[in-house]
Amino acid sequence: MANVNPDLRKERENGTFSVEKLTNLLDGGKHVTDRRRHVERLALNEFSKGEDYNFMSRKERYISALHKTERALRCCKEYGLTKPDEVYWLWQLAFPHEASPIQLHGDMFLPTLTRQGTEEQVNKYLPLAEKYQIIGTYAQTEMGHGTFIRGLETTATYDPQTEEFILHSPTLTSLKWWPGGLGKTSNYAIVMALLYTNGKNYGMHPFMVQLRSHETHEPLPGITIGDIGPKFGFDTIDNGFVQFDHFRIPREDMLMKYSQVLKDGTYVKSTKLKKSSYGVMVLVRSMLIYYLAIQGLAPACTIAIRYSAVRRQSEQTKSQLEPQILDYQTQQYKLFPILASAYAVLFTGVKMKEIYYEVDNEIQQGHTERLPELHALSSGLKALTSSMASWCIERCRLACGGHGYSAASGFPKIYVAVTAACTYEGENTVMLLQCARYLIKTYQGASNGKKLSGSVSYLSDKVNSRSTITSEFSLKSLVDAFKHRAFRFQACGSDPEDSWNRNSVVLTKAAEAHCYYYMVSVFESVVEAVEDDAVKRVVGQLCQLFALFAIHENAGDFVQDGFISNDQMELVKWKELSLLSDIRRNAVLLVDAFDFHDEFIGSILGRFDGNVYANLFEWAKSSPLNKPEVQESYIKYLQPLLNPNKSKL
Ligand SMILES: CCCCCCCCCCCCCCCC(=O)SCCNC(=O)CCNC(=O)[C@H](O)C(C)(C)COP(=O)(O)OP(=O)(O)OC[C@H]1O[C@@H](n2cnc3c(N)ncnc32)[C@H](O)[C@@H]1OP(=O)(O)O
Numbered sequence: 254m255a256n257v258n259p260d261l262r263k264e265r266e267n268g269t270f271s272v273e274k275l276t277n278l279l280d281g282g283k284h285v286t287d288r289r290r291h292v293e294r295l296a297l298n299e300f301s302k303g304e305d306y307n308f309m310s311r312k313e314r315y316i317s318a319l320h321k322t323e324r325a326l327r328c329c330k331e332y333g334l335t336k337p338d339e340v341y342w343l344w345q346l347a348f349p350h351e352a353s354p355i356q357l358h359g360d361m362f363l364p365t366l367t368r369q370g371t372e373e374q375v376n377k378y379l380p381l382a383e384k385y386q387i388i389g390t391y392a393q394t395e396m397g398h399g400t401f402i403r404g405l406e407t408t409a410t411y412d413p414q415t416e417e418f419i420l421h422s423p424t425l426t427s428l429k430w431w432p433g434g435l436g437k438t439s440n441y442a443i444v445m446a447l448l449y450t451n452g453k454n455y456g457m458h459p460f461m462v463q464l465r466s467h468e469t470h471e472p473l474p475g476i477t478i479g480d481i482g483p484k485f486g487f488d489t490i491d492n493g494f495v496q497f498d499h500f501r502i503p504r505e506d507m508l509m510k511y512s513q514v515l516k517d518g519t520y521v522k523s524t525k526l527k528k529s530s531y532g533v534m535v536l537v538r539s540m541l542i543y544y545l546a547i548q549g550l551a552p553a554c555t556i557a558i559r560y561s562a563v564r565r566q567s568e569q570t571k572s573q574l575e576p577q578i579l580d581y582q583t584q585q586y587k588l589f590p591i592l593a594s595a596y597a598v599l600f601t602g603v604k605m606k607e608i609y610y611e612v613d614n615e616i617q618q619g620h621t622e623r624l625p626e627l628h629a630l631s632s633g634l635k636a637l638t639s640s641m642a643s644w645c646i647e648r649c650r651l652a653c654g655g656h657g658y659s660a661a662s663g664f665p666k667i668y669v670a671v672t673a674a675c676t677y678e679g680e681n682t683v684m685l686l687q688c689a690r691y692l693i694k695t696y697q698g699a700s701n702g703k704k705l706s707g708s709v710s711y712l713s714d715k716v717n718s719r720s721t722i723t724s725e726f727s728l729k730s731l732v733d734a735f736k737h738r739a740f741r742f743q744a745c746g747s748d749p750e751d752s753w754n755r756n757s758v759v760l761t762k763a764a765e766a767h768c769y770y771y772m773v774s775v776f777e778s779v780v781e782a783v784e785d786d787a788v789k790r791v792v793g794q795l796c797q798l799f800a801l802f803a804i805h806e807n808a809g810d811f812v813q814d815g816f817i818s819n820d821q822m823e824l825v826k827w828k829e830l831s832l833l834s835d836i837r838r839n840a841v842l843l844v845d846a847f848d849f850h851d852e853f854i855g856s857i858l859g860r861f862d863g864n865v866y867a868n869l870f871e872w873a874k875s876s877p878l879n880k881p882e883v884q885e886s887y888i889k890y891l892q893p894l895l896n897p898n899k900s901k902l
């Protein structure tokens with residue numbers, strides 16, 4: 254590439270491994286990289302020349318996203334993109350760090366319909382939904398309850414006379430509140446409501462509900478609906494509210510795969526699947542981990558590391574060039590553990606997707622044994638990785654100094670999208686406690702001699718009481734350290750005498766320890782499988798740093814029971830710093846390997862060519878506040894102060 258910043262050019266000439274090989278590894282093979290690049294070229298042709306998001310109002314952002322949605326759907330059809338990955342690659346460039354107003358249609362409405370609907374219901378609604386002749390969302394959360402689903406108040410009362418359900422919002426707190434795309438975009442929703450039949454409450458069930466007229470898009474009589482107003486972020490999506498006033502829907506529109514209401518009002522449950530109506534949440538949590546890496550951690554550290562290679566600041570030695578800020582050890586200590594985390598979360602996300610599809614397949618065959626483990630693991634990892642991503646992005650922003658605070662850095666857009674994931678799809682503390690609930694039960698089972706498998710098999714293993722860490726820092730010894738910590742936390746979190754709430758801080762730590770152990774072991778297994786020696790070396794260094802940083806940060810957990818000795822802890826600190834120097838040489842290449850387009854990253858600081866300053870100046874000049882030179886606000890408010898004689902007011 255012509256005209257690349259010389260510092261960045263030098264970084265790229267000095268690497269020790271093939272970036273292309275690492276990109277192929279991250280993609281899952283060379284053929285995937287090739288196909289992804291092909292789809293991205295198609296997307297760039299269509300979407301690269303848009304208006305700058307930073308200079309738009311909220312309403313403009315929503316309208317532009319709707320316009321892009323229509324174009325993205327057309328592109329997918331024109332180019333025959335139907336596989337989920339291909340559609341994702343195109344959408345990612347159409348909506349970088351944004352959400353489409355119809356995001357929930359694909360992410361939750363369709364999966365709920367296909368998983369919870371009967372064959373007839375799927376046959377009736379799916380073809381329409383796939384052609385976008387109906388657009389739906391997932392309406393569960395209410396103003397008064399999001400976490401505690403059993404506390405939801407919207408009712409669906411069966412009327413056997415008319416064979417209809419009457420949907421009603423009995424209180425202010427029962428208004429559905431938050432569903433994405435509910436405010437203005439969707440004309441349908443799957444509404445989660447308490448089912449009442451023959452005077453009995455059967456708990457939360459899903460109902461297919463038409464909200465707006467097919468002809469006019471006006472809300473149907475009995476429905477009050479709207480946008481909930483500006484939020485922290487997600488300006489492109491109309492999170493909404495809806496209130497039902499005795500709104501009737503046909504009996505056939507309760508999604509009845511797992512439970513039915515017969516014509517006479519008899520309730521029939523035809524599954525042993527526990528919490529069957531919670532299924533789609535497990536799906537989204539399982540998928541989120543990968544997207545947190547690819548849309549959050551990886552672009553954020555790409556920005557901060559490229560910028561740190563371009564930025565020079567302060568004087569180390571008189572009359573020499575100011576150093577690149579990437580050469581400061583403190584800067585490396587801020588950024589390289591984040592780089593390592595981006596890789597760790599990415600590999601874990603890939604693994605989690607695989608496990609989800611395996612277990613989902615088993616459930617379709619009637620085998621539900623692994624669902625509790627999947628629920629626990631996806632809940633815990635969703636919480637751990639979204640919290641990790643949020644604080645890492647903030648740390649990347651801080652590492653870019655003043656320019657990090659400008660919208661030109663790209664951080665605000667990335668941060669507000671990622672931090673939302675700490676709340677939606679289950680608030681993080683609550684999700685850690687769900688994970689802990691499973692771990693405690695499993696630990697108690699293991700204590701009674703039950704042999705465990707999968708992610709919890711370590712609870713029935715013998716764990717070492719002394720760490721095997723030496724100056725070699727084998728990945729196995731690091732995995733072992735995390736296994737020991739996780740085991741110890743499960744043991745102290747499961748005191749049956751103590752009440753749940755009194756123990757809940759420890760329980761969240763137990764869940765985190767379990768998830769950390771899982772992440773380190775996934776990372777280790779990926780490194781072990783890498784064939785190319787040079788790639789294996791750099792990815793292995795990242796794995797070591799990921800583990801050592803966490804040991805150092807949580808040193809108490811490892812030394813308290815004498816598992817890691819003081820001497821070993823000194824070695825840990827020494828190795829951590831020496832890894833910073835090792836990784837320094839390849840840092841830019843390690844972010845290049847994510848193979849992101851500038852259009853996706855959306856950051857002047859993180860540009861591939863490193864031409865930061867000239868572009869920053871051009872961008873600032875294009876700010877609407879700079880046109881016209883003298884603003885009307887001057888005449889109205891400043892002139893009377895600055896120049897009272899000239900003021901016309
Ligand atoms: C990322 C970067 C940018 C991306 C940029 C673009 C993308 C942008 C996308 C935007 C996409 C936004 C999408 C947000 C969409 C929502 O946020 S939708 C709403 C999501 N809502 C939630 O997640 C609610 C969280 N709350 C819950 O899940 C439940 O109420 C709780 C906390 C699990 C408790 O439920 P409960 O009924 O009280 O259950 P509880 O008594 O605790 O447990 C009973 C049993 O059920 C089990 N159980 C509970 N849940 C489950 C389950 N799901 N499965 C199986 N078993 C379960 C328990 O383990 C327990 O088992 P046992 O111990 O008895 O054996």
Ligand SMILES: Cc1cc2nc3c(=O)[nH]c(=O)nc-3n(C[C@H](O)[C@H](O)[C@H](O)COP(=O)(O)OP(=O)(O)OC[C@H]3O[C@@H](n4cnc5c(N)ncnc54)[C@H](O)[C@@H]3O)c2cc1C
Nearest residue numbers: 392393394398399400431432433673676677678679680682
């Ligand atoms: C951007 C965004 C998009 C969303 N999209 C949708 C959507 O499409 N559809 C939909 O239905 N919903 C959606 N939601 C709602 C979301 O799922 C809920 O907000 C979320 O599940 C958290 O529930 P809550 O708001 O009730 O939090 P609360 O439960 O009120 O949390 C507040 C605090 O209480 C604590 N707390 C609550 N219960 C416990 C407990 N048992 N133990 C310990 N601590 C507890 C939490 O840890 C937290 O600190 C969205 C939310 C956001 C922010």
